[in-house]
Amino acid sequence: MNSDAVRFLLNNDVVTIENIDPNLTVLQYLRDERFKNGTKEGCASGDCGACTVVLAELNNDNETLNYKSINACISFVGSLHGKQLITVEHLKQGAKLHHVQQAMVDNHGSQCGFCTPGFVMSSFALHKQNSSPNRAEVLEALAGNLCRCTGYRSIIDAAMVSSEDAEDDSFAQHYQQSVKHLQDFKNLPAAQLCNAKHQYYAPKNTAELAEKLLNSPQATLVAGGTDLALMVTQNLGTIADLVYLGDVAELHTLENNADEFIIGSAVPYTTFTPMLHDEYHELGEMIERIGSRQIRNNGTLGGNIGNASPIGDMPPALIALGADITLQRGDVERKIALEDYFVGYKQTVLKDAEFIKNIYIPKAKTGQILKLYKISKRIDDDISAVLAAFFLEINDNLVTNVRIAFGGMAAIPMRAKQCEAALLNKAFNRENISAAQQALTLDFQPMSDVRASDKYRMKVAQNLLQKCYLELQNKTIETRVVNYA
Ligand SMILES: Cc1cc2nc3c(=O)[nH]c(=O)nc-3n(C[C@H](O)[C@H](O)[C@H](O)COP(=O)(O)OP(=O)(O)OC[C@H]3O[C@@H](n4cnc5c(N)ncnc54)[C@H](O)[C@@H]3O)c2cc1C
Ligand code: FES
Ligand code: FES
Structure with missing residues (x-):
């Protein structure tokens, strides 16, 4: 090396x-x-x-x-x-x-x-x-x-x-x-830093990255550092072996083809967001509420997924869109659905020495709609209590395709499969929306924490489904939709 x-x-x-x-x-x-x-x-x-x-x-x-x-x-x-x-x-x-x-x-x-x-x-x-x-x-x-x-x-x-x-x-x-x-x-070889206890290495390509990880599978990946650095500055921890992804050329690519967007895992938000705006306006707007401009200038999609937080904003949105990711270990790549990446609180299917390479976001087909709602105490620079993502295809008022995912409702970002079942192949009407709202109680038993109570989370999730329905009906919400108990 x-x-x-x-x-x-x-x-x-x-x-x-x-x-x-x-x-x-x-x-x-x-x-x-x-x-x-x-x-x-x-x-x-x-x-x-x-x-x-x-x-x-x-x-x-x-x-x-x-x-x-x-x-x-x-x-x-x-x-x-x-x-x-x-x-x-x-x-x-x-x-x-x-x-x-x-x-x-x-x-x-x-x-x-x-x-x-x-x-x-x-x-x-x-x-x-x-x-x-x-x-x-x-x-x-x-x-x-x-x-x-x-x-x-x-x-x-x-x-x-x-x-x-x-x-x-x-x-x-x-x-x-x-x-x-x-x-x-730029022409210099991969950078490194070390003192007696800690080391840092910045590979320039995926071959160098893969080799380093195979030799040191315990090393910690860092992209923007906007999650990881808090382990040092807030938890007063130290990281023995840091591997920086910001210089890995292949993780910085962006592709916009006829069927999908392909985003390198180490591309910062402010670089890839303009590409998504036209296709998924609400996704572009939601990303502009992730942290602040400083956070989005460094933070990456790979870091948001890699962190595997139940309240990360991108996973529910991308799960609703049916996104895939590629994972690489050595020179072997595998492609999986993003929804299969998360297996438990902060637990994922990522193996030792493996890293997230690319994120594949399918483009919408005619009639498909994405609606996104981020619920947080402040508009800017605040973490979600709940994030709701609704991806729907409605033909002649019949729901022919539906994927619904939530953040903040479970230990992982997750699809609401009972709720989806209550809507699929049914008329898109108030009665079926009510049934789907009820079905959310089968999908999730949210927890209470500093951001919201379990009750609030469930009510707000149900209300957001109704808000989505009303907005798609082009109706104005004049009254409170569901009364708080
Ligand atoms: C003030 C503040 C506000 C924030 N607001 C929001 C918000 O509104 N919404 C939100 O979702 N998040 C928010 N975050 C969290 C954070 O900014 C995002 O999760 C961001 O996308 C993390 O990306 P990063 O590149 O900085 O990750 P890093 O901190 O570099 O890494 C995060 C984790 O992912 C792992 N990782 C990174 N890249 C890869 C890879 N390619 N393969 C495998 N593992 C990898 C790292 O090892 C680490 O465990 C906020 C953070 C701060 C400090
Ligand atoms: S000291 Fe860095 S954001 Fe507050
Ligand atoms: S002038 Fe802004 S904190 Fe005092």
Whole structure:
């Protein structure tokens, strides 16, 4: 196995790191090793945005850069390999503030200032990608940043300020030089990091990945790290042998053919979501409610499935759509239905040394409809209490095909087969919907936890079926559909 140190640009300087604990987060690296304390720690769990930094990475054309905001607190330091890390300290342009910083001053967007670097970096990433964002785009870009004192209006006003007329900043001036560095990094062999106890390896292709896993089946895979890093930052655990999937070329492919979408397991949400929007509008909208922009810039579909959480949002939606996944071990691949992947709470059919390679999402045929409902306490950046996914085909008011799946109702994301049976080959009418609502009590015995009680979960699942029916009937819901007991 050929491997090398981790190399990246810290602002405009080339940095090489080797003997450093790979369990270190980018935030700890910046604050403790580089003494760059402008990036703040609020929650250390991806929730507040105080630690937001910006990564620039090469686009597929290998010539242009994609700037994205990420949460430094839940990104492992090794994942910086081959990228440019931009921190708040570097925004200032000589003696002048950067125009996104100046806009915060001009719009009175800061009081205690603790959240300010994070907001500034989210705004910087947005303006690098879009010089005149509209209000919806600003809200989406800032939804992962919390402020306790200023109030959001002035911060939003600041981020709305167009950068169209702004002078080139130092990043624009050094653009070609940055591209050249990142191109050079791309030609380096697989990166690795280690200290006395922990190691980190970033294979560049599936052959290297498969070999590493066969030799070290106990190794832990990390893609975006937005689930896994919490094991270190919240549970105070350590991970002995990390294998990073972000550099594995074959796990980064996207295919849009006549019958299906094929998504590489390590492609981040913000990269693959635009491809799905036209076919499954509600799926695109639901994905935009997964975490925040920072989470979706790093988080992947493979990680969402691999985590096997009963409240992960993608599995129920994809099970309803009849998605398949491929799993690879050594050079052997197998394809299974996603619904067969989950076997118990956080348990899956994944074997030692196996990894998720691709996700296959069938396209809808004429007359097929997907309806999705995410129930959480907040619209943005919140985990579901219940996620309902209804996939229906209705011909002459007869249900000719139905797949219904829920998250948050059982130990695994699961189909509601009794409910489906109550609808299949029956008229799509209120009476049969009532029977199907009843059948949900045979499918699930949900649990109570901090997000919702068992009773609430069942009621809301039943109500969502009725909401789906009414929406498909094009009726307005004017009254509460089912009374809470
Ligand atoms: C603040 C916050 C908000 C969030 N909001 C949501 C939300 O609204 N909805 C939601 O569903 N999730 C949410 N999440 C959870 C998380 O962001 C998603 O599950 C995300 O898709 C995980 O992807 P990742 O690439 O970061 O996974 P990682 O953290 O890298 O990995 C997660 C798990 O999957 C395994 N894994 C990763 N890739 C593979 C692979 N190719 N093959 C086999 N195993 C693999 C890893 O070993 C690990 O056990 C949130 C997380 C945070 C911190
Ligand atoms: S410190 Fe709160 S999101 Fe990172
Ligand atoms: S200015 Fe104090 S938290 Fe935002």
